Amino acid sequence: MTEFKDFLYPQKWLIKASTGEKVTSELRLRIISGLIESGTILSENKLAAEFSVSRSPIREALKTLASENLIRLERMGAVVLGLTDKEIEEIYDVRLLIETFVFERLLKMETTELTMELSKIVEMMKIAIKYQDADEFSYQDVLFHETIIRSVGHSYILMIWNNLKPVMEGLILLSMRMRFQEKYEDFPRIVKNHELYIAAIQAKDRKLMVQSLHDNFDDVQGKVEDLWRSQQMLVKGVEQQND
Amino acid sequence: MTEFKDFLYPQKWLIKASTGEKVTSELRLRIISGLIESGTILSENKLAAEFSVSRSPIREALKTLASENLIRLERMGAVVLGLTDKEIEEIYDVRLLIETFVFERLLKMETTELTMELSKIVEMMKIAIKYQDADEFSYQDVLFHETIIRSVGHSYILMIWNNLKPVMEGLILLSMRMRFQEKYEDFPRIVKNHELYIAAIQAKDRKLMVQSLHDNFDDVQGKVEDLWRSQQMLVKGVEQQND
DNA sequence: ATAAGTATACTTGTATACAAGTATTATAAA
DNA sequence: TTTATAATACTTGTATACAAGTATACTTAT
Numbered sequence: 001m002t003e004f005k006d007f008l009y010p011q012k013w014l015i016k017a018s019t020g021e022k023v024t025s026e027l028r029l030r031i032i033s034g035l036i037e038s039g040t041i042l043s044e045n046k047l048a049a050e051f052s053v054s055r056s057p058i059r060e061a062l063k064t065l066a067s068e069n070l071i072r073l074e075r076m077g078a079v080v081l082g083l084t085d086k087e088i089e090e091i092y093d094v095r096l097l098i099e100t101f102v103f104e105r106l107l108k109m110e111t112t113e114l115t116m117e118l119s120k121i122v123e124m125m126k127i128a129i130k131y132q133d134a135d136e137f138s139y140q141d142v143l144f145h146e147t148i149i150r151s152v153g154h155s156y157i158l159m160i161w162n163n164l165k166p167v168m169e170g171l172i173l174l175s176m177r178m179r180f181q182e183k184y185e186d187f188p189r190i191v192k193n194h195e196l197y198i199a200a201i202q203a204k205d206r207k208l209m210v211q212s213l214h215d216n217f218d219d220v221q222g223k224v225e226d227l228w229r230s231q232q233m234l235v236k237g238v239e240q241q242n243d
Numbered sequence: 244m245t246e247f248k249d250f251l252y253p254q255k256w257l258i259k260a261s262t263g264e265k266v267t268s269e270l271r272l273r274i275i276s277g278l279i280e281s282g283t284i285l286s287e288n289k290l291a292a293e294f295s296v297s298r299s300p301i302r303e304a305l306k307t308l309a310s311e312n313l314i315r316l317e318r319m320g321a322v323v324l325g326l327t328d329k330e331i332e333e334i335y336d337v338r339l340l341i342e343t344f345v346f347e348r349l350l351k352m353e354t355t356e357l358t359m360e361l362s363k364i365v366e367m368m369k370i371a372i373k374y375q376d377a378d379e380f381s382y383q384d385v386l387f388h389e390t391i392i393r394s395v396g397h398s399y400i401l402m403i404w405n406n407l408k409p410v411m412e413g414l415i416l417l418s419m420r421m422r423f424q425e426k427y428e429d430f431p432r433i434v435k436n437h438e439l440y441i442a443a444i445q446a447k448d449r450k451l452m453v454q455s456l457h458d459n460f461d462d463v464q465g466k467v468e469d470l471w472r473s474q475q476m477l478v479k480g481v482e483q484q485n486d
Numbered sequence: 487a488t489a490a491g492t493a494t495a496c497t498t499g500t501a502t503a504c505a506a507g508t509a510t511t512a513t514a515a516a
Numbered sequence: 517t518t519t520a521t522a523a524t525a526c527t528t529g530t531a532t533a534c535a536a537g538t539a540t541a542c543t544t545a546t
Contacts, residue, residue, distance in 0.1 A: 018529065018530090019529075020529080043497070044497080044498075045498095054530055056529075057530070076538070077497075090398055098340075156334055156336065157333070163403070261499065262500070287527080288526085288528095297500055298528095318528080319509075
């Protein structure tokens with residue numbers, strides 16, 4: 001598989017990935033961004049030709065995307081579902097659900113090690129902002145929440161997170177790229193929210209946690225149209241931006 | 244793929260299924276039941292030989308089971324994780340989490356059609372008991388909860404259910420088979436619990452719902468050792484039982 | 487012109503072939 | 517006996533081949 005210049009998904013995150021994983025990540029982001037529109041019928045053969053790959057990794061990708069509700073596999077072809085605003089809200093329902101659950105567990109735990117780790121991540125986020133690295137910032141943002149979820153050691157909550165994560169990551173990625181272009185001033189506030197989250201964990205303060213979580217949602221909750229604009233912009237400027 | 248006589252998974256549920264789905268369902272149940280022990284290393288080639296199938300459907304099965312936390316894919320071989328008692332409890336954490344969420348939504352909805360549907364399912368459960376059909380009873384039990392979850396139309400809650408369902412189904416299946424052999428007297432109570440659940444939905448009574456849900460968990464919450472016993476019993480008696 | 491039937495070009499699901507890499511085992515040397 | 521090296525038998529990931537089935541389009545007959 002040739003590494004296309006016009007890949008939306010960060011190439012450096014895919015260095016060790018198999019072809020199947022690469023295709024999965026790229027297709028996912030194209031669907032989330034709206035570059036591949038809802039209603040489109042995807043065929044394994046056409047995708048294989050487009051990516052210059054055999055059908056094996058394509059099949060793997062389609063199965064994964066179907067489990068993430070981004071496409072629906074049918075007799076002939078996979079129909080793209082994409083993300084409506086309603087579904088983005090639903091994703092945040094689930095995030096609120098599991099992070100609230102996790103927080104309840106944290107209330108009964110030692111959290112010094114966790115907050116240490118989270119502080120480190122926030123430092124990394126600041127560096128990413130300084131160097132205007134949207135992808136790195138997104139990575140740390142996702143890692144922040146994953147670190148919290150992992151810390152309670154609940155394998156089925158983690159399973160839910162693992163199913164949700166790829167789509168979340170895509171949304172955050174597109175949202176942050178847009179912000180770096182258009183709303184750079186947002187970032188200090190986003191960082192502050194994360195610091196608030198850490199404070200809530202340290203103080204074991206339910207209310208503070210839910211509040212900072214809600215604020216965090218608002219930060220990412222760009223409407224789908226915004227993400228689409230963002231994607232358009234990126235595709236147009238991709239010749240210059242990508243090495 | 245030959246239809247082995249010693250399949251644990253109900254053959255009639257797999258009539259329209261592809262080879263990949265058949266292998267997935269059978270492997271899953273063997274892992275849950277303990278027939279394939281935790282720590283076992285599964286190789287694609289060996290499984291393909293064992294099931295008289297090519298590696299394609301086996302790969303599909305292993306990917307699915309990995310997403311369900313039943314195995315862990317590694318460089319060489321897939322290591323079986325199975326279900327510990329802790330994990331079974333975690334599954335019920337998640338069920339409680341999503342069914343409670345769903346119930347909150349139901350409080351704001353018209354539920355006459357839903358309760359009608361649920362009553363029908365309970366009738367079916369009674370018939371299954373009458374004819375001592377453990378598999379059919381399990382099917383209706385799973386369908387009962389799925390019907391409730393689907394009724395609120397939340398695609399990401401449904402996604403969680405879809406990820407959880409196969410393992411749930413397996414647990415219920417093994418648990419009910421054991422009960423039909425050893426604790427037949429349990430069933431009237433199980434049916435009553437489901438009727439209580441319906442009443443809770445009709446009355447929009449949170450407390451009643453949580454209570455009946457908890458009771459329902461207790462009914463299925465056979466310890467892993469019990470499931471293993473059940474499986475042993477079934478494998479020994481399989482020549483007579485399966486057609 | 488329209489309807490029916492056939493041919494063709496798709497589709498997915500499974501089997502097989504191949505390539506690259508890893509663990510193990512056997513062999514050889516110290 | 518122990519260590520190092522080489523050969524072999526595995527492993528997964530990807531490509532390709534094949535089979536069965538479905539939709540489309542074309543051809544033929546009325």
